[in-house]
Amino acid sequence: MRGQSFAWQVILVGASLAVGCTVVPAPIESDTPSLSPIGPPPLATPAIPAVDPYATARNAMVADGIIGWGIEDPEVIEALGRVPRHEFVLPEYLDQAYENHPLPIGYGQTISQPYIVALMTQELDVEAGDRVLEIGTGSGYQAAVLAELGVEVFTLEIIGPLATQAEERLSRLGYTSIRVRHADGYYGWPEEGPYDAIIVTAAPDHVPQPLLKQLGIGGVLVIPVGPVGGYQELWRITLREDGTAQSMSLGGVRFVPLTREEAP
Numbered sequence: 001m002r003g004q005s006f007a008w009q010v011i012l013v014g015a016s017l018a019v020g021c022t023v024v025p026a027p028i029e030s031d032t033p034s035l036s037p038i039g040p041p042p043l044a045t046p047a048i049p050a051v052d053p054y055a056t057a058r059n060a061m062v063a064d065g066i067i068g069w070g071i072e073d074p075e076v077i078e079a080l081g082r083v084p085r086h087e088f089v090l091p092e093y094l095d096q097a098y099e100n101h102p103l104p105i106g107y108g109q110t111i112s113q114p115y116i117v118a119l120m121t122q123e124l125d126v127e128a129g130d131r132v133l134e135i136g137t138g139s140g141y142q143a144a145v146l147a148e149l150g151v152e153v154f155t156l157e158i159i160g161p162l163a164t165q166a167e168e169r170l171s172r173l174g175y176t177s178i179r180v181r182h183a184d185g186y187y188g189w190p191e192e193g194p195y196d197a198i199i200v201t202a203a204p205d206h207v208p209q210p211l212l213k214q215l216g217i218g219g220v221l222v223i224p225v226g227p228v229g230g231y232q233e234l235w236r237i238t239l240r241e242d243g244t245a246q247s248m249s250l251g252g253v254r255f256v257p258l259t260r261e262e263a264p
């Protein structure tokens with residue numbers, strides 16, 4: 001386990017969004033393949049262009065909204081600096097991809113605020129090689145940040161099209177250590193457990209017992225708990241060796257609700 005820190009900020013997620021008109025940066029043109037029949041075949045276009053038009057914006061987001069807001073773990077900071085968040089947002093929000101607030105991703109859901117992704121990731125305290133379960137894949141951004149830390153990610157999404165889109169996006173971007181499944185995350189993914197860490201990115205009104213059962217000894221569960229539509233409390237729950245759980249509040253947050261599959 002790596003060093004831990006405690007953040008004092010109150011985090012607001014999923015609050016009302018000011019959505020202005022967007023300016024989409026012009027795409028960087030890749031080298032045109034030679035038309036000559038002689039010579040090597042053109043290289044496949046990399047998922048992230050060599051010249052990243054968003055690098056400046058991403059660096060500014062990390063400096064101001066991640067380090068500036070108190071995130072200290074260098075690996076988490078570097079991970080946020082590597083993941084191309086603009087690949088995870090809808091085209092109409094490209095100009096806001098590196099602003100420190102949530103954005104709509106369709107189906108009434110949001111990609112979380114970068115600061116809270118960093119905070120929750122830091123609190124999970126993972127090491128390379130760990131197995132991590134995420135409930136609420138959404139865009140796949142949080143899963144990508146975790147994958148950058150060298151962990152194996154198992155992520156569950158209840159909305160079918162979001163699960164499919166995230167799976168395609170993560171595969172296109174080359175994230176091979178993430179498995180996406182379309183399912184109700186309340187029950188976890190028991191076949192792949194126990195997990196070193198579990199992160200829940202939608203808010204239930206109580207801690208789902210199946211998730212606690214799938215946590216390994218010494219494992220950490222980071223979860224927002226509270227009423228639908230209101231503010232919730234973000235909890236860090238650690239499973240001790242004697243089987244008891246130790247809980248610490250990380251402050252007030254606002255997440256979309258953890259929904260449940262309707263009974264057949």
Ligand code: SAH
Binds near residue numbers: 140162259
């Ligand atoms: N982690 C995401 C953002 C999460 S938004 C990202 O990085 O983009 C919360 C997501 O949780 C939504 O996509 C929502 O559909 C999903 N969700 C809500 N209830 C769920 C449940 N019971 N099981 C799995 N996913 C759920």
